Amino acid sequence: MMRQMRTHGFHLNVVGRSRMWFIITGSVMLISIVLLGVRGINAGLDFRGGTEFTAQAKTSSINVQSVRNALGKAGLSDATVQVIGKNGVLVETKHEPPSEQTKAVNAIANVAGIRPTDVSVTDVGPKWGAQITAKAVRALIIFLLVLVVFLSVRLEPKMAGAAFIAVVHDLLVTAGIYALTGIEVTPATVIALLTILGYSLYDTVVIFDRVKERTAQLSAAGRTTYSAASNDALNQVLVRSINTSATALLPVGSLLFVGSYLLGAQTLRELALALFIGILAGTYSSIFVATPIVAVWKEREPRWSQLRQRIAARGQDTMAVPAQPVAPSAPLTAPATVPSGAVTATTPAQPQAQQSGGGQQQRKGGPPPRRKKKKRRKR
Numbered sequence: 128m129m130r131q132m133r134t135h136g137f138h139l140n141v142v143g144r145s146r147m148w149f150i151i152t153g154s155v156m157l158i159s160i161v162l163l164g165v166r167g168i169n170a171g172l173d174f175r176g177g178t179e180f181t182a183q184a185k186t187s188s189i190n191v192q193s194v195r196n197a198l199g200k201a202g203l204s205d206a207t208v209q210v211i212g213k214n215g216v217l218v219e220t221k222h223e224p225p226s227e228q229t230k231a232v233n234a235i236a237n238v239a240g241i242r243p244t245d246v247s248v249t250d251v252g253p254k255w256g257a258q259i260t261a262k263a264v265r266a267l268i269i270f271l272l273v274l275v276v277f278l279s280v281r282l283e284p285k286m287a288g289a290a291f292i293a294v295v296h297d298l299l300v301t302a303g304i305y306a307l308t309g310i311e312v313t314p315a316t317v318i319a320l321l322t323i324l325g326y327s328l329y330d331t332v333v334i335f336d337r338v339k340e341r342t343a344q345l346s347a348a349g350r351t352t353y354s355a356a357s358n359d360a361l362n363q364v365l366v367r368s369i370n371t372s373a374t375a376l377l378p379v380g381s382l383l384f385v386g387s388y389l390l391g392a393q394t395l396r397e398l399a400l401a402l403f404i405g406i407l408a409g410t411y412s413s414i415f416v417a418t419p420i421v422a423v424w425k426e427r428e429p430r431w432s433q434l435r436q437r438i439a440a441r442g443q444d445t446m447a448v449p450a451q452p453v454a455p456s457a458p459l460t461a462p463a464t465v466p467s468g469a470v471t472a473t474t475p476a477q478p479q480a481q482q483s484g485g486g487q488q489q490r491k492g493g494p495p496p497r498r499k500k501k502k503r504r505k506r
Contacts (some may be wrong), residue, residue: 154370159304173259182245290328292420316402319402322405330409333367342356345434353431407442
């Protein structure tokens with residue numbers, strides 16, 4: 128199939144099946160909204176505020192239950208405990224005063240078999256977390272506004288609206304998966320989200336630029352509708368979009384599966400998971416969401432609606448697959464028919480010389496046949 132796509136022998140009817148893509152996309156977005164409402168987002172320490180303790184244990188027998196029991200004896204039974212990598216320990220609690228932090232440090236050090244000074248403590252106040260959350264939301268809103276204005280000027284307002292819907296789809300899908308898995312949302316996650324939004328927009332703008340170039344060639348007397356032309360333009364850049372996404376997913380997948388799960392790097396997991404989900408969602412939305420929405424909206428304009436009606440009146444398929452180029456062949460000439468009673472001019476037939484013994488006709492324009500001379504016998 129990839130070979131056919133590279134040689135333009137494969138034609139995917141994306142715009143023609145726009146209703147199916149809209150149903151799938153709407154269902155996924157609705158499920159994400161339900162997950163966000165039911166489970167919510169597991170905000171990280173930087174957003175909600177609190178105290179974080181990290182340590183590297185010397186013993187390999189450390190586990191979540193042993194750390195939780197030690198913290199319970201110290202009066203911190205509501206702490207969240209995670210074992211990272213082989214011997215790493217991550218403990219998160221609400222914002223605690225210095226005296227309670229000292230108890231938690233001593234408890235973790237006793238279980239991990241290390242000195243209290245080897246336990247790292249990060250304390251974030253609730254006001255700081257609220258400020259970080261407000262700044263993240265403000266940055267996202269400004270980004271979306273700049274996006275709509277730029278695409279409206281660079282392309283057209285309908286394409287800007289379709290790109291905005293695609294971006295909202297990417298955000299909802301990523302947030303829904305985070306709500307489903309319960310993974311913390313940290314500043315690294317927000318950075319990854321802004322990165323994937325830029326990546327998704329790049330892919331969408333490439334497709335829209337080709338659609339605009341292709342539809343600018345349509346005329347009122349043509350045989351191609353806006354939907355068919357936009358679908359053709361999408362197929363022309365489809366291979367490029369898939370190859371770009373696959374190339375980007377390889378290093379991100381390495382960061383996610385090797386760096387975070389095998390090596391236990393918590394920061395890499397927070398960054399790579401959002402990138403991996405966002406690239407997949409962005410590739411889908413730029414192909415199966417943005418372009419069909421633009422085609423549906425543009426078909427409602429009088430110019431393209433009248434063109435579709437004229438083509439339908441002529442009995443032509445408005446979403447026909449473009450024919451593949453065929454090598455030119457020699458034109459076939461049909462014998463001319465002469466009406467009865469007409470006088471036609473004829474040319475006199477030229478005499479054809481025949482050989483004396485062969486009975487073969489003389490070739491046109493060739494030399495006359497030679498006669499063999501009979502030899503006389505001497506007496």
